[in-house]
Amino acid sequence: MSEKKPVPPSTVSQRPRCPVCGQPTYSRGGAHPQCMRASNDRLLRAAMPPPTPDPVSAARPVPPP
Numbered sequence: 152m153s154e155k156k157p158v159p160p161s162t163v164s165q166r167p168r169c170p171v172c173g174q175p176t177y178s179r180g181g182a183h184p185q186c187m188r189a190s191n192d193r194l195l196r197a198a199m200p201p202p203t204p205d206p207v208s209a210a211r212p213v214p215p216p
């Protein structure tokens with residue numbers, strides 16, 4: 152006899168899930184503060200322009216041989 156017990160409905164699905172890590176969260180914003188920060192940091196880094204080469208060293212004249 153092996154009757155499988157029905158899985159009780161979990162209340163986890165009732166909670167909003169963090170869009171970043173996918174885990175249930177209690178936060179009002181719907182995402183973990185640390186996840187939001189990490190996401191923002193990633194967005195900021197992606198929006199930042201690539202580092203430009205040093206104009207001084209780039210404009211340095213090449214010494215004659």
Ligand SMILES: [Zn+2]
Pocket residue numbers: 169170171172173174176182183186
């Ligand atoms: Zn999260």
